[in-house]
Amino acid sequence: MDNRTGHRIVPETAAPRGDRLAERHAAARYGNRPTMKDVAARAGVGLKTVSRVVNGEPGVTADTERRVQEAIEALGFRRNDSARVLRKGRTASIGLVLEDLADPFYGPLSRAVEEVARAHGALLINGSSAEDPDREQELVLALCARRVDGLVVIPAGDDHRYLEPELRVGVATVFVDRPAGQIDADVVLSDNFGGARDGVAHLIAHGHRRIGFIGDMPRIHTAAERLRGYRTAMADAGIPVTDSWTSLGVTDPQRVRRAAEEMLSGPEPVTAIFAGNNRVTVTVVRVLAERSRPVALVGFDDFELADLLQPGVTVVTQDAAQLGRTAAERLFSQLDGALLTPERTELPTRLITRGSGELPPAD
Amino acid sequence: MDNRTGHRIVPETAAPRGDRLAERHAAARYGNRPTMKDVAARAGVGLKTVSRVVNGEPGVTADTERRVQEAIEALGFRRNDSARVLRKGRTASIGLVLEDLADPFYGPLSRAVEEVARAHGALLINGSSAEDPDREQELVLALCARRVDGLVVIPAGDDHRYLEPELRVGVATVFVDRPAGQIDADVVLSDNFGGARDGVAHLIAHGHRRIGFIGDMPRIHTAAERLRGYRTAMADAGIPVTDSWTSLGVTDPQRVRRAAEEMLSGPEPVTAIFAGNNRVTVTVVRVLAERSRPVALVGFDDFELADLLQPGVTVVTQDAAQLGRTAAERLFSQLDGALLTPERTELPTRLITRGSGELPPAD
């Protein structure tokens, strides 16, 4: 019997699983976690003394401390940080809003932000916007409502005025990968323009003139910058660009495949392709693998195994982890009150030649 | 001249950047975000009326509501969820502790957990344990102190008794990928044993008898199960296993490379390798690419571009997203009070043949 049904009381260690879980469940429903007040009562001390012990503050005799510790363990007390936060102001947590945690570019970036947060004693709350501006805003504001100390945002939208009340009130904010829209905020970027320009110039240097560009939706800053890099490299070489050589849009395999196949057919097919990001590159590699005539390829973003493909894939690489680390460090500088002026930080890209970008035109 | 120095007041839109930021900074220092009390004062209503409007509760005239809304916008009010949580009990957030967000296996898993959380109106807080049991415990307890409603854990350690007080008090918990140690908790796993056994049997069916196994540290449940699958397949085929054919340990490239090279040299080299996870597989692919004699390979875990390598890499695949989704759904079932008995859920694996696993022994 247990105490509710009036039957025999079974020691907890011997209790059948169902009973223990029912207990657990009841506990959950009534939310009866022990509080400092409970600990104080059990230890026969005041509330403030418990607080001192829990927070390792000085001014408690060894004997008192021991009694409090015993009560803490007996009750299974754990400080409620929600209450603490309410009093102290800071939550020791930061928010990260990105496009998709499952993307191999954002995983390392997120991890890097987490490591910096950890070094500052903060937890990371993250959310994926799925490239949807409304969802980005929803997430950002939910994080603000939780009173995160700061926010790292890889924006999906291009209007961030909804953040103004938060900024005014002191929420530290750093944008990464793409700049904020309509507001003045810190941003850490890769040199998307320069990287793309160099990658395309590399293809031109290897004899190509009909070069295609397949990128993400033009409203995405990185996509627009890389396209600009492509156009600049072509213009610098005095090569006029035909409309059919550029294709921007969602980067799902179907669309990219179609775009690549169109550029590669017709009377004047491209002899080389510049792929605007890792997802595009991978799909283009698949398309090229099905064709007999060699086509040169340079992709923006490095990816695992790029060196093991035949030929190895030449890429313009950016350092996702460094992007995250830099942004997070700036965020904590803001929180320390060190930074007053929003700044734009641009990290360099690097060309890695592996074969695909050095193929001559198959004319 | 601004209001602090006593000089001319410049309208905010025209204020030099530094001044606006100084203001922002001052606001942050004093933490003076508007509260419901401020809104109530400005709108000339009671606190409870503001609460009603903010939470969309009925019983407010259109006119009153409008006045409150105006005050909210004028002040840039945003409800403080920390305070709300303190009163309501639930935080509408769940925690996810995994090994490394940057690992291509965990990214999709994390994203899947996030999607389920989102469908239940909850945010996701995640942390990487870096395969360190102490760090796992630290993270889990920090999440409990924040009073997450539930916890999804990919454990690094093998003793989770530290969670007992939390479980007793009703924190919903689901383990994923590996079971909990020393406590009774829900767990969602892949069929690591069966998957590895089938993969090795596949190599045996293609004529191999000297088959190597390279896996993760044996204290990791998945590594131990996959090794058991390997041994079982070998035993089922009546093939005695030589010690030098199995190598378990950290999966960094250096160690894996050395392990592979040792198995592939000597008087009786292996003719096939079973790689215990995605990181191992990738390194083994590199080692094999440097050798002239073909060696068969089957890897546990699928990875991008496995089909484009020469030969394509045969793998045993598990569904990381499905693992995360299943775990998160079970977590919310627990929170809804539906589940009373901890359960073990095992998801199937699948063999994908692409060439590398069908190579005959090069004897």
Added chain:
DNA sequence: CTGAAAGCGCTTACAG
């Protein structure tokens, strides 16, 4: 339809 009072579980500021 509206609001004053009490309380969630802590920390702060102060007094003994």
Added chain:
DNA sequence: CTGAAAGCGCTTACAG
């Protein structure tokens, strides 16, 4: 060395 009181910003339970 120790503790009672006030308050963080909300919601709950209740009264008008």
